[in-house]
Amino acid sequence: MPEALPRxxxxxxxxxxxxxxxxxxxxxxxxxxxxxxxLEEKKHELCRRFCRRGTNR
Incomplete structure (x- = not known):
């Protein structure tokens, strides 16, 4: 198993x-x-989604 996989x-x-x-x-x-x-793409996608919510309050 590649050692990066658990991370x-x-x-x-x-x-x-x-x-x-x-x-x-x-x-x-x-x-x-x-x-x-x-992983990085999904993290950025989630960040963009939540950042937009924060600015629309």
């Missing part, structure tokens, strides 16, 4: 970690770089 799957952001798991399950070969990118 990606145990991220504090459970939605992002879940997206990493979904992506990994569709892979023939585990590509850590791609999983890392998915």
């Amino acid at each position: 990606l799957l145990a991220d504090k952001n459970t939605e992002a970690a879940s997206r990493v798991m979904q992506t990994m399950m569709g892979m023939q070969k585990i590509e850590i770089g791609q999983l890392d990118a998915v």
Whole structure:
């Protein structure tokens, strides 16, 4: 098992970690770089969503 995998799957952001798991399950070969990118993308997506909510109050 790649040593980065537990870090990606145990991220504090459970939605992002879940997206990493979904992506990994569709892979023939585990590509850590791609999983890392998915995690960061999901984190940024969630941040943008919550940041917009904060400004609309």
